[in-house]
Amino acid sequence: MKIIVAIKQVPERDAQVRIDSQAKWIEEAGLQWALNESDAYALEEALQLKEKHGGEVVVLTAGPERVGSTIREALAKGADRAIHIDCADLGNRDALGVARLLAAAVKPENPDLVLTGLQSDDLGLGQTGVIVAELLGLPHSSLILHVEKTNTGLTVKRELEEGWFQTIELPTPAVLTIQSGGNKLRYATLMGIKRAKTKEVRTLRAAELAPDVAPVVVLERVTLPTKQKSTQILPGTAKEAAAALVEKLKFEARVL
C-alpha cells in the first residue's frame, strides 16, 4: 500500500504566542515548532499499515524552510521519503489554496491512501484533508480512529459526538483525516534519526504546482479573545491561593 501522509509544522503547544505588529498573524521569530498532534497520529497509522501490509509511506508538507526539521522527524520515525512544497506565504492562502497545492503534489504519486490529521493546532480549520479529497475526486471519511485494509478497500472507525462511533466501508484510493488517540505514538530511534539523513526529500515549488488564485476567505485581524466571564485570579503562594479558593467556593459561589 502506498500511503501519503500530509503533515503540518505548528508552533509548539506551550509556546508563548504573540500577535504580530500588523495583527495579521503571530510573531514567528523565536518560536519553537513541532509536528501537529493529529498529523502525528496520521503518520503513526500509516507506519502501522505499512508494517502490516508492506508498501511505502511518503510524508508531504507545505511551508517555508523551517519545516525541514519536522520532515526529518517524520523520516526518523519511519517514513520512507518526503515531499516538501516550498511555500513562504502559506498564511496568505485559504484552505482551498493550501489544498490545491497538496492535491497537485499528491496526484502524480497515485497513492492508495492519503492520510492527514483532522485539524491543525494553529489555525484549526479542520478542512484540508476533506478538500484534498474533493479536488482529487476521491472518497473520504473524517475523524478516523482506526483503519483496516479489506479485499475491496478499507473499513474505518469514525468518531461521532458524545461517545458514539460508526464504521464506514470505502474503496481505495481514498483520503482519511485521523483523530488523535487511535494509536500509541512511537518515538524516533537513534537508528531512525541516522537513517533519516539519507532519505530522499524532494522540493517542489508552490508556483509550479498550482496557479496563485486570490483567496476566497481572508483572516483580516488577529486579536486576544474577549473574556466570557470576569475571572478572579487568586494571588499569593500556593497555600494562600488554595485557602482563598476554598473560602470563595464555600461562601461566595456556595458550591461546597
Added chain:
Amino acid sequence: MSDIWVVVEERDGRVSRISWEAVAAGQKLAALTGLAVNAVAVGAHVEQLAVEIAAKALSKVVRVEHALLAAYTADGFTLALQQLFESEKPDYVVFSHTYQVRDYAPKLAARLGQVLIGDVIAIGDGPIFTRQLMQGRLSGSYRHLGNGPCFVSVQAGAFRADEAQAGVAQVSVFSPTIEAVQIRTKPSERFRGTAQTVDLGSAQLIVSVGRGIKDPEHIPLVQELATALGAELGASRPICDNGWLPMERQIGSSGQTVSPKLYLAVGISGAIQHLVGMKGSQCVAAINKDPAAPIFEVADYGIVGDLFEVVPALTDAVKAAKQ
C-alpha cells in the same frame, strides 16, 4: 434570489438543539444584511422536521428528499445541497459545526469554489466572522471575498437556541438527482464505544485533569483532591488518548457533556473541544501555570501556578474546611 440558507440537522427524529442555534445565527446575519432567511432539511423523509422548522420566522423551508439520503454520507449530502444551491444561489449558507458538517461542508464549499468559515463564535458588522485560533488563545476575524455563497458553520453554544424567532414559513420539496454509484462510502449504524459505568453528566462536583499533569504517576495527586471534595474525576482528551484514565472519564465534544455545580480544571489549557463539554457548569475554577490559557476565559476563579504545589495545598485546605 439571494438570501440566507440554514441547514438543519435531526437528532432522534427532531430538529437538533444546535440546529436552532444555527437558525438564530442565520437570523442574526439577516438583521445585519437585510436578507431573508430560509431553512433546509436533508434526508429520505424529513416532513416532520420541516413542520417543526416552519414554526420559526423563516421565508421558506425546503425538504431535500431522496431515498439515497436516508443515511448520512458526504457524497450524498454534498450532491443534494450542491443541486439545491446551484438553483437557489444563496448569499450565505449557515450550518451548526457538528461532526457531520465538518465531514461534508468543506467539500460542498470547495465544489462551488468556496471556502467554509468554520467553527464561528460571533458574527459582526461587515459581516465579520470570528473564530478561534491557536487552540483558543487568539481570535481571528474572517471575511468572505468570493463571488458565490459564503459558507459558515457556528460553534455549539455560540448562539442561543431560544433566540430563534417564531413565525410561519412555506414548505416545499426539492428532489435532487442522485445515483447509487455516486455514493462511495457505506456507513454502519452508530454504536457506543465501551459500556458507560461512570455518569459524569449527573455529578455535582467534578475535578478534571489535563495535560499539565505530565505523567500518569501524578494522577493520584488529583484523585486525592477529588476524594477530599467528594468529587468525580474527569479528564481532557489527551489524558484518555494516552490511556492514563479510561475514555469514559473524558469530558468534551467527543466525550461526556457535564454541568456540575463546581468544575475544577487542573492543568487543562481549555481547547474548545474541551470547553463545549463543560461550559454549562455553574461555577468553574482553574489551576494552570499559563496565565494566557483559554480555560481562564470561562473560569470564575483562577490560580496561576504550579499544579504540583497548588493541588496538594488545595487538598489540605479542603480537608481543613471539612473538619
